[in-house]
Amino acid sequence: MTAITQKEVLLLAEAPARVALLATGGTISSRASASGARAQDRAEELIAAAELHRESVEVEAHDLAVENSFNFGFSDLAAIAREVARLSSRDDVDGVVVTHGTDTMEETAAILALTHQGETPVIITGAQRSADQSDTDGPRNLRDAVLTAASPATRGRGVMLLFAGTLHAGWGVRKHHTLAVQPFAHVSGGLLGRVQQGRPQYYAVSDPLPQLPLPSVSFEKLRVDLVMAYPGADGLLINAAREAGADGIVVAGQGAGNPGRSMVRAIEDAVQAGVLVAVGTRAFAGEAAPIYGGGGAVDARTAGASLLTDVPVTQARLLLALLLDHSSLAEARAQLESWQTSGRGVVRRQKKEPHMQDKSGAQWELAPLNLQ
Ligand SMILES: NC(=O)C[C@H](N)C(=O)O
Known part of the structure; x- marks a missing residue:
């Protein structure tokens, strides 16, 4: 040199x-x-x-x-x-x-x-x-x-x-x-x-996210469908996704991830058929939580679906696709589950915005700097 x-x-x-x-x-x-x-x-x-x-x-x-x-x-x-x-x-x-x-x-x-x-x-x-x-x-x-x-x-x-x-x-x-x-x-x-x-x-x-590898050449062949739950929804769309060969399905559940009884049956069939199923929420924000049985998120989890933390269902599709791209179904499911407990990607406020400063002009430190 x-x-x-x-x-x-x-x-x-x-x-x-x-x-x-x-x-x-x-x-x-x-x-x-x-x-x-x-x-x-x-x-x-x-x-x-x-x-x-x-x-x-x-x-x-x-x-x-x-x-x-x-x-x-x-x-x-x-x-x-x-x-x-x-x-x-x-x-x-x-x-x-x-x-x-x-x-x-x-x-x-x-x-x-x-x-x-x-x-x-x-x-x-x-x-x-x-x-x-x-x-x-x-x-x-x-x-x-x-x-x-x-x-x-x-x-x-x-x-x-x-x-x-x-x-x-x-x-x-x-x-x-x-x-x-x-x-x-x-x-x-x-x-x-x-x-x-x-x-x-x-x-x-x-918070930093776990790094996943770039999409492989076969990424674009993956099929991950997004199906919304609603009053009166049956299993038709989940079944259709499964029959179309979906590798993964994200369900936008009602409230805290409650798909309803008919959809839960279709989720179970999809899981049995080897589809990676995740249940999130159609609400703007918040996690899918195992609170309700009788067609709720508890049953979705029992049927083999992973419950999503506070992540938009549109974005969760990409997470499922990247996991499936590089891993077997069993590994992808395990990674998805560990992702759920990690709480990564959370936004932590460090300072008040200037117009929110207190009278002394000091900026409030609310969380430690955690850039990695
Ligand atoms: N504002 C936009 O860019 C919307 C446009 N239809 C798009 O997504 O390409």
Whole structure:
């Protein structure tokens, strides 16, 4: 190795941060057409619209898809996870930003949160108003995301979603409004931080998740269905999923994971047939808890289903798929059970937000810093 001069050391120290932008489509890249809005803008156009040349950050453009996220399947999610892993493992990349449609952003956030390694942060963002609307929110979101990804304060914070100046942990986030410019909420109810004037401020950390390997080549062949329970629901949809060859089924139970008697019978049949079944909740947040018999979560567990902790059912699908991708059914079930007791991914507040400070101006430390 050749020694570097003092001048080169100074140049290195002053080198602007480098952020890799991976564009996949969504409303942030959509424009009106005769048949409704369609994704069309690519990474370079997004960078230009966000006027990122004015910022002291180098942004690399990468295009993976130009698609609205409601058309994505497991192969797209796997491709995004692999590309993010490739970009974030590069020594010369300080942060990765993914632009993505909001409809299924929580699924992509899940696969990234479960597979991401290392200290390089990953920020997912998008827009709720198309690129050709006069009040589009895309450029602001992208600028904030790039500056946040480039900030040394963001290093080691894993996978986050940035929307309308708010930062959410990727694991546990849900789209909770169809059209609002801040359409996301976290099941913990807490924000990780806010971005103001392009500067991130953090108030909380999320506990680290166990790292799972990247999707294999056969990941996209997996079938993990999501079935919702409701008054009058019978076992028809669970049976149909089983007959279609589902490897896993996530049931969005009523309340604390109560599927109802008919569904419990279908769950038992699916488990007997070798399907990995997990029961969560169709409520916005909270865990499936073994409280009720007579068709409740107690019976679902007896039938062989795993009860999910406080994780959105949409995201649990990705957890089941990744576990099934790399393990036998028995191992996947055991890992899912141990996951349930680990309580990982929980958001812990460290400081009150500034407007919540007490009169002395002190910020309250509510939990120890636990970034690993
Ligand atoms: N706001 C959005 O990005 C929604 C869009 N339909 C998508 O998910 O691609």
